[in-house]
Amino acid sequence: MGSILLKKKPTIHFLFSSDPLNFRKVDSDYLEEYTYASKNYDCALFSLERFEEGKSFIFGDSIQGITIYRGWMLSVDEYRRLYVELLSKGIYLINTPEEYERYHHLPNWYQSFEGETFESFWSTSDKLEDIEKKVGDKQGAFIVKDYVKSRKHEWYDACYIDNIANQVNFREIVTNFVKRQGSQFVGGIVLRKYEKLNYIGFHDKSGMPIAEEYRIFVYAGEILIIGDYWNGNTDGYLSSSETAWIRSIVQKVNSNFVTIDVARKEDGSLILMEFGDGQVSGLQELGEKEFYAAFAPLLSI
Known part of the structure; x- marks a missing residue:
């Protein structure tokens, strides 16, 4: 599956996350979006729970063609499986799995x-020793995250490293981050220079x-x-x-x-x-x- 970059602007539809307890209702966190989108566009609902169970998972308006998903974050694997399943129904998500992951x-x-953003480097695991090897003689403040998310709202004990050369502080913050991410950890540990x-x-x-x-x-x-x-x-x-x-x-x-x-x-x-x-x-x-x-x-x- 390669990229399908739009040149003409086609008609589009929207696919919203459904309520986990009532798959025929939009998730409450997307209710306002759904309300405005449905005034001008066909909008269907997507039940992740039923999708994972192998049951019918699309409800609401009947849609086919280019579709924008608006819902909770999916892993790359989840998105790929959803993309393929929707293709069989004539529904083309706006981004291919490759675009999603990119x-x-x-x-x-x-x-x-690289020239427009913070200096960054990363490991390919959640192991402290793997990212430590890449620190070398670097100094100064850095932010820790994984390939997708930081814990910025736990700024002082699971995000901001005051000086990466301070091994005690560095190890404490990175360890806290990885532990608190738990099953939500994605890819590897990323360190981004703080400016x-x-x-x-x-x-x-x-x-x-x-x-x-x-x-x-x-x-x-x-x-x-x-x-x-x-x-x-x-x-x-x-x-x-x-x-x-x-x-x-x-x-x-x-x-x-x-x-x-x-x-x-x-x-x-x-x-x-x-x-x-x-x-x-x-x-x-x-x-x-x-x-x-x-x-x-x-x-x-």
Whole structure:
């Protein structure tokens, strides 16, 4: 299965996660999205539980053709199996399994964007000794995560390493991270160099420092919508040159639907934080109405 990059903008449908206890209802966390999407698009429901049990798993509107999944994060294996099963029903998820994995796992996209993001290196296991071998004589602050997720809301004891050369602190933070990820750990241990950002406050529950950050949804090679990660403002504080820089990143994306997170550094410049598959990326503070309205100019409805 190779990439199928959209050149024309076809009619699309949406597939939402269903309620685990009632597969004919949308998951409550996606109710607002489903409400707005269903006003203009055919929307079906996907039951992961029934899919895993080998039972019928698609409910709601009858859909065929290009479809965007909006639901809980799937492992690469789960996504691949779902993609193949849906193909047999005439449903084509917007991203192939290869595209999903490319922007879901950091090591797969890092080399193409190395100059625009934080210095990073990684292991291929959850073993402390494997990542220790790669640290070498590096010093300074780093963030620990796996191929997909960090534990940023446990900033001080399972995410932020004050000095990677301090072996006691390094081992404690990495060990905490791996242990707390448990069965959700994906791929290997990733260490990303910490750079000072333009901090705007602290998270009211976790105490994690919050920076000026933006989430960009990209659809078929075009910016769909940009939102302030923490405040939801779609007017934004990005200059024309900064938007041009973001577009230069978009031009190198090899997937139909992704998210790009960028943040402002302490010196005022922007840096690429993360990529994500657009189907399993949250809206953060973007409004559901604005998000689904943004598709209209790009689609045949």
